[in-house]
Amino acid sequence: MISLYDTLSGEVRPLELREPGRVDMYVCGPTVYDHPHLGHARSALTYDVLRRYLEWRNLEVRHVSNVTDIDDKIIERARREGRTESEVAAEWEAVYFDVMGRLGVLEPHERPRATEWVDDMVGFIGRLMEADAAYVTPSGVYLRVRDVPDYGDLVHRSLDDLRASAGARVEVDEAKEDPLDFALWKAAKPDEPSWPSPWGPGRPGWHIECVAMSLAILGEGFDIHGGGNDLVFPHHTNERAEALAAGQTFAGHWMHNAMLNIDGQKMAKSLGNYRTVEELLLEHPDNARAFRLLVLQTHYRKTMEVTPDLLASARAAVQRLDALARRLKAASTEGNAVEPALAECVESSLDPGPGSSVPHGVTERGSIVLSDGDLEEWRTAAEGTAEGFSAEPVSPRHQRRFCAAMDNDLRTPLALTEVFTLVRRANTAFDAASPDGRIYAAMAIELAKSLGLMDEGAEPAADSGDAEIEDLVARRQAARDARDWATADSLRDELSALGVVVEDTPNGPIWHRA
RNA sequence: GCGCCGGUGCCCGAGCGGACCAAGGGAACGGCCUGCAAAGCCGUAAAGCCGCGGGUUCAAAUCCCGCCCGGCGCUCCA
Incomplete structure (x- = not known):
């Protein structure tokens, strides 16, 4: 019996599977416009570990994770670099999966791109319009939040409460019926990519992609919906609102991982402590597994710390x-x-x-x-x-x-x-x-x-230098047998110069690269 | 302001009512092993009684109340 904390109910609940023996999970993936950072890595590792463990327990897992390949940031970057949005997105998507792969994160079984599912999203919005759950304004199509039952349940806040802080940071569009209403479809602006729709050309709102794709691929009532806890509101709250407004059963279990701190502070570009995964991996060859261990050493719902000391300590543990x-x-x-x-x-x-x-x-x-x-x-x-x-x-x-x-x-x-x-x-x-x-x-x-801590096909396969090393090791052992310590030690120095550490065991010497 | 989460040894971090446990990792120091190392093992006492102050209980790091400190969220965000 596997139990997980469910954000919606606020308690650790048994994972009740829609179909015994199979777990269908949808995890919010990256918006591809920049280098993945350690926060992305923590999130990806959290769900990677969940998946590996479930599979290890002989459950069949279907892991779907979206790629948001159209949004403001991508448009902005494309404009700045004089490229198309799809070029920018393709580049960073490749980087993302390459980097995660190097962290040992298994690739999701499916990784739908938002731009390839626009038809489904338009269809979904159409159903919301038919249900009179949404309305059109000059700037787009909006969901009527007040009609959604239990709208704030996922964040555990009342509608009034949410409304009170709505607009505190962002200008409220006067055309909206309610400040909480959010865009399902954004009307096209000049020079922005757009798709046709019954409400005019435009592009999908942020939340609609996940609802449309998760339901299309995994179907109603799929088992787990996950992501970082910064997505609880508004992203997941709004996804859920869209599904509910459309009369569809959404995720059975909501799972959210916590954020991370670098040197005791939240990681943020503005604080200058922003770390990319690529930097981490360049720093030390063992950092991929060390970081995974660090992630595992902190419970996924608790803010984790990352410091050079902690990484070094994790490396030692991995060794x-x-x-x-x-x-x-x-x-x-x-x-x-x-x-x-x-x-x-x-x-x-x-x-x-x-x-x-x-x-x-x-x-x-x-x-x-x-x-x-x-x-x-x-x-x-x-x-x-x-x-x-x-x-x-x-x-x-x-x-x-x-x-x-x-x-x-x-x-x-x-x-x-x-x-x-x-x-x-x-x-x-x-x-x-x-x-x-x-x-x-x-x-x-x-x-x-x-837990993914040991390299899968472990044996790194003999490389060309091995014969030479084997020879040195053998000669050193021969010297030791002859009690010729001076020769043995100088051979060990030679090996160590090659980055090889020899360990003497009762079964003879074994060696490995440092 | 509203909501949420934390404060445990040198560092990270378990434990969330009583037992084998204040776990496990790392660092440091001492010892054993070793030709010497590496790896490994063992040990580290009287200032760790678990942020502070109350309370509940036969029993609290674990539950309740108040306070202090830190972090996060409140439509950019993993």
């Missing part, structure tokens, strides 16, 4: 995971992956309890290296019957706690606790030359993978 992965690899005799069997073990300890509507288990994952014997041992160990093993039932217990934490509104900081506890147990067991080491290590890595 700890990598070190364990190397240890596991070195300790595994033959590289025969027996993945499905391990998955079975994992699944056996994932029992969500009676009455759960959520299927459980794990999807197939590659690259955990264990022998068949290990698995058998693990299984019996889990039953607490095998001699020489103490891993039981500790390992499954950590996993259960991990799932319990994740199931309870994605408490990733708590879930990580289990991962790192497993890491320590694994290392302790390895130190003691206990067979438990591989079990703990495999489990720790499996859990880390479910």
Whole structure:
């Protein structure tokens, strides 16, 4: 049973799926006109982790995320650069997905572009007009907010309250019936791209695209609608109003991630502490995973801090995971992956309890290296019957706690606790030359993978320098065997000059790039 | 002004009524391991009793009231 905080009801509620076994989620994506910043990254990572976890629990996820490729900012940039809006949007859309990909964010299954769905939006507005929920003014088509039942429910504010602050910052269009009414369709202005409509040429208002596309692609009552918490009002409130006014059932669950602070202050261009993801990635090769870890170490509904120190600390933690992965690899005799069997073990300890509507288990994952014997041992160990093993039932217990934490509104900081506890147990067991080491290590890595913390096709594949390095490592080992420390140390210096770190283990030396 | 969210050790950050837990990560220091390292493990005491002041309770970091401080939102915004 997986529960998530629902902004609308204001409480953590079980995720009731429209269709058992499948989760349909729509997440508000970027407006593509500039470099993606760390805030975009946090948001994308939040939903990436949700998706990965749901999939890891064997749910089929359909993840849709829009690309807003027409709006004021894009028009402005296009004008400034003397290009077309679609050129600007195409450029930044490519940058966005490239950057997110480098952060390990899985691509949404569908990423509809607003400009390709204008017909649907026009159709949707047409239905609102027919229902007399909207009206036309010289500047466009507006939704009549006062007729929408429970308009302010998502922000938990009354209509009067909202009305009181409406216009406080933005000039109110006198033609509107009510200051809260918002544009569904903006009448074309000179030199702006426009599309035809029954109300004259123009372009869609901000909110209509998400309603039209989410309902068209996922259908009524889809499971989760997500985005940053700055979208709760007005964006999501207005999307919801449009859907309600059209008589359509909208999202079942509203999910919002919190913002982030840089060096203790909100990140803003005006404060000069605006950080792009590209800068982050350039700074250090491990920053992609370090940032993900940082995101995971803070609950998604809480403002997170980003400072150079925190990033460095997260990098150290990530390296700890990598070190364990190397240890596991070195300790595994033959590289025969027996993945499905391990998955079975994992699944056996994932029992969500009676009455759960959520299927459980794990999807197939590659690259955990264990022998068949290990698995058998693990299984019996889990039953607490095998001699020489103490891993039981500790390992499954950590996993259960991990799932319990994740199931309870994605408490990733708590879930990580289990991962790192497993890491320590694994290392302790390895130190003691206990067979438990591989079990703990495999489990720790499996859990880390479910959060996207371990690179998928892990093995970076031998590159050209490897033969040379292997040779140096071997010669150093030979020198050590001959107790020729001077030679051994100078060879280690050579390796370190190549950016290679050697670690001596009971199973012989292993090395990795720093 | 209205609404919301936080204030826990050197830093980040769990815990949200009692137990194994004030978790986990990072930093620092000491020790073990090591030919030396790296990695790893172990330990760190009397000023962390959980922003401050009251209250509820047999029992509160956890609930209630007030106050102080910080952050965010109120149609640009992840």
